[in-house]
Amino acid sequence: DAKTTQPTSMDCAEGRAANLPCNHSTISGNEYVYWYRQIHSQGPQYIIHGLKNNETNEMASLIITEDRKSSTLILPHATLRDTAVYYCIVGLSGGFKTIFGAGTRLFVKA
Amino acid sequence: NAGVTQTPKFRILKIGQSMTLQCAQDMNHNYMYWYRQDPGMGLKLIYYSVGAGITDKGEVPNGYNVSRSTTEDFPLRLELAAPSQTSVYFCASSSIDRGSYEQYFGPGTRLTVT
Numbered sequence: 001d002a003k004t005t006q007p008t009s010m011d012c013a014e015g016r017a018a019n020l021p022c023n024h025s026t027i028s029g030n031e032y033v034y035w036y037r038q039i040h041s042q043g044p045q046y047i048i049h050g051l052k053n054n055e056t057n058e059m060a061s062l063i064i065t066e067d068r069k070s071s072t073l074i075l076p077h078a079t080l081r082d083t084a085v086y087y088c089i090v091g092l093s094g095g096f097k098t099i100f101g102a103g104t105r106l107f108v109k110a
Numbered sequence: 111n112a113g114v115t116q117t118p119k120f121r122i123l124k125i126g127q128s129m130t131l132q133c134a135q136d137m138n139h140n141y142m143y144w145y146r147q148d149p150g151m152g153l154k155l156i157y158y159s160v161g162a163g164i165t166d167k168g169e170v171p172n173g174y175n176v177s178r179s180t181t182e183d184f185p186l187r188l189e190l191a192a193p194s195q196t197s198v199y200f201c202a203s204s205s206i207d208r209g210s211y212e213q214y215f216g217p218g219t220r221l222t223v224t
Binding site: 049 | 145152202213214215218
């Protein structure tokens with residue numbers, strides 16, 4: 001599975017959009033991009049995933065570049081409860097040997 | 111649905127003791143995983159299973175054993191506990207749906223070995 005690169009930390013003002021980037025330049029054609037988040041010491045929570053097209057659900061939007069070498073997770077109106085570590089992962093369907101890196105620590109400030 | 115459940119929530123072991131971390135899911139998922147997370151770090155895959163009777167090693171399998179006799183349960187066994195195994199352990203499950211997967215995680219077991 002391809003590895004990813006994310007910034008260590010980011011700040012965002014409450015109510016503003018949070019844009020979290022992820023670099024996955026070695027992604028292969030059949031690998032999906034997945035985003036999870038981990039709030040404090042809880043178990044990670046699935047957010048969204050995509051293959052080629054942009055995706056949106058009730059939690060977030062995922063923008064994948066045309067060459068698929070990078071993506072951005074967008075939280076449209078960040079709240080204090082969105083403060084968490086966000087993990088970007090790429091992998092094949094089935095998810096074997098998923099690699100969770102250090103992720104991006106997002107701080108949402110009032 | 112309870113989702114993924116883990117027991118116990120907390121445990122303190124002495125060096126050399128052994129224990130089993132329990133994990134169960136009620137979503138009829140074929141795939142199950144065990145991860146460990148050291149303080150300030152990401153998750154590392156210990157073992158995974160693609161179905162009952164089938165298991166395989168992840169990144170950091172040494173010192174652990176698993177079994178998968180049913181779809182629902184995936185226990186993790188620690189033999190001869192060592193301080194290096196002090197960590198938070200997460201169990202997860204997933205299924206293949208429309209060619210992709212999403213992992214659902216349990217609340218974790220916090221283990222201290224002293």
